[in-house]
Amino acid sequence: MIKITFPDQKVREYPEGSTALEIARSISEGLARNVLSAKINGVVWDATRPIHEDAKSQLLTWDDAEGKSTMWHSSAHLMAEALEYFYPGVKFGIGPPVDHGFYYDVDLGEHSISPEDFKKIEDKMLELARQANKYVRKEVPRTEAIEYFREKGDEYKLDLLEDLQDGSITFYQQGNFTDLCRGPHIPDTGYVKAVKLLNIAGAYWRGDEKRKQLTRIYGITFPKKSQLDEYLAMLEEAKKRDHRKIGKELEIFTFDDDVGPGLPLWLPNGAVLIEQLEKLAKQTEQEAGYQRVRTPHIAKENLYLTSGHLPYYADGMFPPMEMDGEKYYLKAMNCPHHHKIFKELNPSYRDLPVRLAEYGTCYRYEQSGELFGLMRVRSLQMNDAHIYCTKEQFAQEFNAVNEMYLRYFKIFNIEKYIMRFSTHEPKKLGKKYVDNPELWIQTEDMVRNVLIDSRIPYVEVADEAAFYGPKIDVQVWSAIGREFTLATNQVDFAVPARFGLAFRNSQNQMETPICIHRAPLGTHERFIGFLIEHYAGNFPIWLAPKQLSILPISEKFNSYAKKVLELLGISDIRGLVDLRDEKIGRKIRDAELKKVPYMLIIGEKEQAENKVSVRKHGTGDLGTFGIPEIIQLIQKEIDKSLNVK
RNA sequence: GCCGAUGUAGCUCAGUUGGCCAGAGCUACUGAUUUGUAAUCAGUGGGUCGGGGGUUCGAAUCCCUCCAUCGGCUCCA
Structure with a gap:
């Protein structure tokens, strides 16, 4: 029996040679279904790899960064298997997980690949995933490893083997694909439920611009289809913040x-x-x-x-x-x-x-x-x-x-x-x-x-x-x-x-x-x-190129609007008057799209009372203010932003 | 610099197998309208189809080349 210590310091005994997956199953079936790998004495291990000694154990799931990495690393192998299916003779460089997904550097030889090929590769990956092929770890003697890749003609793996010591070399095999890899991997391909290949790029072998450039294919996978949709939505949101896009829209x-x-x-x-x-x-x-x-x-x-x-x-x-x-x-x-x-x-x-x-x-x-x-x-x-x-x-x-x-x-x-x-x-x-x-x-x-x-x-x-x-x-x-x-x-x-x-x-x-x-x-x-x-272009008011936009309801109030702008200008407030012959809804819409912090709306009532109606960007109508009040409102907001000691 | 992709009006884009003067919406301009919290209506203008070269009776569309942009790699004092 071996003693397994859990993160909460509880200790339980298991038969010698138990795996993290079995340990998870002893706690609950649900947990077992979610375990991707485990941290055994600080080292991330396959969930299916036997443990032979007392150990601190932490089960890793999708909620753990290392769990995600395990999944993505395995996904790189899955993509490699699909690539080998479509492009026989493809040679493989390295295929690690990254912050969001994974990549594999490949030498396609005669073949070439473009984003149009992504769909068929994704489909193949999903097909292979459904087969729930096990990732099998195998320790391999160095000479045997060299022999394997020499026969396969993969000079990149042979190059990697140069740096490895005999006794520390492992292969992982799933389905029809075997790779030189230190692991760890998820138990089987069935954990992958959603696949998206993201882009193609050139990448020098071993990051050295004097060496051959390989094709790097980026991808990402998820244990649930909905997570992929969320991720893609998030990417779309991020694109909206891109300074190149906003910089053009806001004329920066x-x-x-x-x-x-x-x-x-x-x-x-x-x-x-x-x-x-x-x-x-x-x-x-x-x-x-x-x-x-x-x-x-x-x-x-x-x-x-x-x-x-x-x-x-x-x-x-x-x-x-x-x-x-x-x-x-x-x-x-x-x-x-x-x-x-x-x-x-x-x-x-x-x-x-x-x-x-x-x-x-x-x-x-x-x-x-x-x-x-x-x-x-x-x-x-x-x-x-x-x-x-x-x-x-x-x-x-x-x-x-x-x-x-x-x-x-x-x-x-x-x-x-x-x-x-x-x-x-x-x-x-x-x-x-x-x-x-x-x-x-x-x-x-x-x-x-x-x-x-x-x-x-x-x-x-x-x-x-x-x-x-x-x-x-x-x-x-x-x-x-x-x-x-x-x-x-x-x-x-x-x-x-x-x-x-x-x-x-x-x-x-x-x-x-x-x-x-x-x-x-x-x-x-x-x-x-x-x-x-x-x-996202919504600058704090002290920075905003235009701090406010004055919007007359109709042409009749243009001269009062100009006067207001002049008064605000004396207090160093940056603004403009929208003198276009447009309806107020249109002027508001445009000011909102330009992300101007404040809109001052001026009509008959405001002119008569010497006031302005204030609308805040992203918030809405704030009510009626006198000119000194609006100056104070803005100056207060500036002070609040800048005096943060 | 390297690999791959993209480049059509001020902006966003359509034009996907080569074929009548290259299109739309927004913007701009002109006129009408005088408007109350996220798009008023009508009219007009606007393009060396990134540049150059080639193939063809004919090129935005095919080929070559250069430039720029995008995704990475390399780089980043």
Whole structure:
């Protein structure tokens, strides 16, 4: 007998060799039907794999992320079986579960596949699923595994076997399909009740662009048909939030072929958004002791040779222009210019920290395939500043920056994010990273301590640092689920020395400052793109391009409406009058569709009483207000949004 | 940059096997209407069918090429 400990700490005894499925059945048949896999002593196992020793056990169902993963991993095998049926000789790369579904990388050889083929593959998968074929685990000696895939001619699996030790190799077989796989899998294919193939993409073998590109097929499966319908509905909803769609509808930005890819044109509404954002940032930074500077968009080659960017990152910059026998580059970052300003200021330790802020426009040559609406562009305005401080001041400065991030997140109601702390990889010192092992460790410790002390949740990832120091990136997700860096906070202990930056310390010795690169609002392009999706275009009133729309019932009230707009304008309220010869229902509809926060309706009664009827976007009629009252209402709402300390 | 898909009026789209001057709705403009909380009616205008080249008696439709966009991969200082 073995002792099984459940998550609630209850212990029960089972015969040696029992499976998670049998354990589930001993509790209830219903549970047994839902068990997809189990966590045995912290490792996810097949529900049908015998357990031979005392263990902590957690049964995994569709409600557990790991249960879903098991299902999707098995679904990848199911899709592989269907693919092999239609495309004999297909070779398989890897086929893992992902956040929403699974994919399989395949080499179709002579064949090709398009979305039109999805239906027949889905149908085949469902047919195979109905057969409820068992997923059978088999431990295989390495030589036998190699023999199997050599005979099958699958060089990708052979490549994978290169990295595997004898004794750790397992095959899983269901129906007519056998795969090299560590598992685990669901008990049989019958658990799959709904299948949807999502898209096709190219993917390099082992993620290496020098290797062959395979065809990646994405799909998702569910244990219930209704769950698939819900998922598809959710995808449709997400598409409605897409900043590219809303950005067009609300006339925020556009791209033009003659201007160039990745070079956004900000329409008047978009310009208001940026200006409001900058107004907030300037105010925040002024309070935090930053000074504003301004620098040109280009610089001579030598600046980037000094900074060390050119040898490493020339590919990411626009090619140089030649002028008077000199090469000039469009700046891809502001720091070198700011370093020069620091040098000119020639501060002593008494003047530190020096905090230089500039929302400089930078140009980066992103690969054409990388461009993505406002989220990934070639001209970008960084919410940039560089803080030069002493080692002693570092922790406090770094912490203050993090606090500024958190304050912004509160203002924008950003709740779903991850702080990603990127550190160096010692083996790559001198190549990818500046060769100064002590400083790396010392700086990373300083950053880690700040994070721990301020109890900011974070994840640490090795080998993702900047070449000049560790960094913290704030990761968020777009409406369609793509992850990207919103804000960044980087430590630089290397480049200031390259620029010969120094200050005189209290002992009258020259010392190199540490530099903190920080961009809490990332780039204004990406931040606005994110905000459009975050708010689905329903901006808080302080940001809204038009805060209200004044809607006269008929032409007779146009002049009173214009007067109201003028009065509101004196209080810095942004609005417009809908002077079109349309009925009020139409004007309201259009203002609602444009997501204008407030509509002021003006007719005979309002004009006579010197008042306005207020309708709130998405809410409806609020009743009649005097002009001072409406000003107060809006100003209160703005204060509430911005004063969140 | 790579794989795959897409590109028709300001916007959203139809035109699916090549065949009369390329269509619709919304927008815009003109007129009528003077309107009370999510679309008033009528008329008018608007398109090098992404660009270039080719096949054909004839191309939005077939082929080549370039550009852009979309989904991924790679990249992201």
